[in-house]
Amino acid sequence: MxxxxxxxxxxxxxxxxxxxxxxxxxxxxxxxxxxxxxxxxxxxxxxxxxxxxxxxxxxxxxxxxxxxxxxDPNTISVAALVQKITGNQRLSRLALAVIAGFVISFPFAFSLYQINIMISALIYVMLGLGLNIVVGLAGLLDLGYVAFYAVGAYAYALLNHHFGIGFWTALPIGAVIGAFFGILLGYPVLRLRGDYLAIVTMGFGEIIRLILENWNAFSRGPSGIAHIPRPALFGWEMSLEMSTKYIYFLMIGMVLFTIFVVNRLQHSRIGRAWIALREDEIACQAMGIDKAKTKLTAFALGATWAGMGGVIFAAKTTFINPASFTIWESVIILCIVVLGGMGSIVGVVSGALVLILLPEYLRAFSEYRMLVFGVILVVMMIFRPGGIIPDVRRTYQFRKEEH
Amino acid sequence: MSWDYFIELFLGGLTRGSIYALIALGYTMVYGIIELINFAHGEIYMIGAFTALIIASVLSLFGMHQLVVLVLAVVLAVVYACAYGFTVEKIAYKPLRKAPRLSVLISAIGMSLFLQNYVLLAQTSDFLPFPKLIPDFEFWEPYSHIISSQELTIIATTVVVMILLTFLIKFTTIGKAMRATAQDKIMAALVGIDVNHIISITFIVGSATAAIGGVLIASHIGQINFFIGFIAGIKAFVAAVLGGIGSIPGAVLGSLVLGWTESFFTGYISSDYEDVFAFLFLVFILIFRPAGILGRSQTQKV
Structure with a gap:
């Protein structure tokens, strides 16, 4: 019936x-x-x-x-599996060893093309983890995240062009400039909530892109900047293949560093303040948390990773122009965070790998990529707002000290 | 010379503002009722324009009279835009009525992304020439150097739509139910208003005005592509916020203010940074007067 x-x-x-x-x-x-x-x-x-x-x-x-x-018996599947693995020491060691083995052997087992794809996926992992601080932990929907990425990329390209500054000096500078722009954006939007914030950040992203496109004297407009040097290793001249492998390992290092920092941040005082802010702004203020400071650190720390990601992106592609930094780039990064699971590090990492690698290997469907991303955002929000691997709320326990 | 130039910019701004107003209404009405920024609204406007273009091209090829083409294209564009608005609400927003606002917003962004790429894939990524649907009126010939027939039509249509909408909201039962729902959804449901039904109607009305705006501006500018909804949507949103989101006269006022400032800015200062200017404007409003010109500042209840 x-x-x-x-x-x-x-x-x-x-x-x-x-x-x-x-x-x-x-x-x-x-x-x-x-x-x-x-x-x-x-x-x-x-x-x-x-x-x-x-x-x-x-x-x-x-x-x-x-x-x-x-x-909710639905949460078995992937999330439970991950929890089981991380919970059991032997299993987690085994899993880590398998991942480490794969990561180390990857550039030697696959072609240059595959390594390049992997590097861009890793850049997205980094960007996803950075945006995760802003969206996942602090609950501030930032649609202009790509602006910080652009700022980092242009910082390296321009500093190198005008002053001959190398990659390793530019990387921290990119991070600092990223953080500075994060605060620059964060300050005026302190008072805004949810939807207003989304639109203003989106506008901010577009402002940066339009300025880069129109201010020819500064950024050479739509034609972009070419001949950006790849990262150096103690002044050693490298072939293209060597240098790609070098960037790959550099990226692995950066991703590990990002995961380490984000993980530490998440359970720190400021991380708990972000989560409190996400859950309830008023209650959070009532508990004595400085809302302005908390929001600004979220923006600044999120933007830091985008700034560094931008520097690496510029060094990897050796050519940048404003077309790489459209609003849809921000949406892709948001999609990574949402699909993976807001606030969950394992989730964001796997979200980035799935969303960036799958379309690369399914070339035939690549024109449907953005269409599918749209569907993913809607469907995930309706059926699984926590993402594939949702964040597990950490519980804090009092241990009675024996005196 | 400079006076004529001023008048030209003034009327150009008025036309621009009228179009923004037609789109901004949809934002403001939806926001007034469910407090959601309907990101897909710009896409509804784009789909309205596309439908009109397709219908008009097909009918013109069949050799129909220009007036018949105009009427059918506009009517079908409105019908389809309403259908899309209704469906988008049912699929992407209705299941999330009790979800956190961030979820609904992300769902709206997903819908917008989907609709853009749907039109891109099913039609084309190129700019399509839009037929000149609005004829040049003979009786307006003597004044057409001041303001063209098309601009006149845009302004007149906007005025008529505003009057009809005000009538709908102030004096009909549906309008009363809409106002009640906007004030308090639970209370409205208690006095026998079908809240879901009213929300659907709001989406339909907003989509209809957006489609009218889409047809008018497409025939004024002369070309469309799948991406026009994005910038138009953002600007209409800026206008709605400027006037005070949730307020219908505010949306109109905000649109006119934005249209004029943009027109004078591009006319007297620079046209390169037109869009930058609109965004900066938004940021400044939100910093200094977040409730907008006509909006009341809300105190948040705990």
Whole structure:
């Protein structure tokens, strides 16, 4: 009985989607030759997809509602597995050894192309972990994160161009400039909440990009800056292959450093203040936490990683222009944090690897990448707002000291 | 000379402001009711313009009269935009009604990303020439050097839409239910208002005005692509915030102020940084007067 009812509803949804997508999916007008192309096949596809999408969507939704009543048995799967591994010392050692072995042997086992892809994925891991501080821990939705990335990249490119400053000097400078811009953005938006904050940060990101695009004398406009030197190793000349491997290990080091710092931060006084701020701003202030200081440190520390990521990005590609720093870059990084699990380090790392590596290896579908990202954001928010590997709330216990 | 130039910029700003107002209304109405910034609203406007373009091109090829093409294109654009607005709300926002605001916002961004890429993939990434749907009126010929028929149509349509909307909200049962829902959803439900129904209607009305704005501006500028919704959406949002988000007269006032300042800024200072200026403007409003010109500052209840 219920099934036939469901099928009827799904059929209705299919018809509705066929109607909805009719002008855009079916008709395509060639305005030059004045020919109308009717693509009826698309309508059929939409109908089928609409039927199954609606059927599955509603059954998931029912499950979710049931699950909520039964105290959520859904969280087994990946999260539990991760917890089991990290909980058990022998298992976690084994897992770490396997990961370490893979990481070390990777550049020797795969081609230069694969290493390059891996490096960009690792840069995104770093960016994701940085944004995780702002969005995941402090709960401030920052849509202009890419601005700090751009600031870092341009800082290195311009400093190198004008003053001949090398990569290793530029890396900390990039971090400091990133943090400075983080505070610059953070200060005016201190009073803003959720949605306003999202729009203002988004505007900030666009301002930086538009300035880089229009201020030719400063940034050479849309044509960008080329011939940025790769990172040096004690003045040793390296071949392209060596240098790529070098950047790979550098990136691994940076990611480990980021994970270490973020992990320490998370459980520090300031990290707990961020989480308190995310949960309830007013209650947090009532507990005596300085809201302004907490928010500013979140922005500054988040931006620091983006600044360093930008320096590495510029050194890796040796060419930058404003087109690499659009708003969609920010959305991709946000997508990484959301898919992985806001606030969870393992989640963000795996989110970045999945979202950046999968489209690279599924080249045939790469044009659907952004479309799929959009769907991921919506679906994750509805069915699994915690991400694939949700953050596990750490519990603090009092231990009675024996005196 | 300079006086004429001033008048030109003034009228240009008025036209711009009218378009922003048509889009800003959707933001402000939705915000007034569910306190959500509907990121996908700019996309609804873009889809309205695209639908009008497609319908108009097809009908023109069949050799229909220009007036019939105009009416059908506008009507269908509005119908489709409403359908999209309704569906977006049902899929991306309704299941999240009790979720934290951050979740709804991320879902809205996802929807916006999806719709943009959907149009990009199903149609094209190029700029498409938009047919000149609005004819040049003969009776307006003598004055057309001051303001073109198209600009006149845009301003007149905006005025008519505003009047209709004010009437809808102030004097009809639906409008009353909308105002009640905006004030207090639980209380509204207790007195027998179907809150979900009212939210759907709000999305539909907002989408309709956005689609009208989309058709008007596309036929004024003459070309569209899948990305027009983003900048237009942001600017309309700036306008809505400027006027005081949640307030309908505020949205109109804010749009006009933004239209004029932009027009004078690009006319007298520089056109390179037009968009930068709009964003800076937003930042300054939010710092100095976060409630907007007509908005009341809210005290947060604990």
């Amino acid at each position: 219920i099934l036939s009812e469901e099928i009827k509803k799904s059929l209705l949804a299919a018809v509705w989607f066929m109607f909805l997508t009719f002008p855009i999916m079916v008709i395509r007008v060639n305005t030059v030759q004045n020919i109308v192309e009717w693509r009826w096949k698309n309508m059929l596809l939409v109908g089928i997809a609409g039927f199954f999408g609606s059927f599955l969507g509603r059954s998931f939704f029912r499950q979710k509602e049931k699950g909520e009543k039964k105290a």
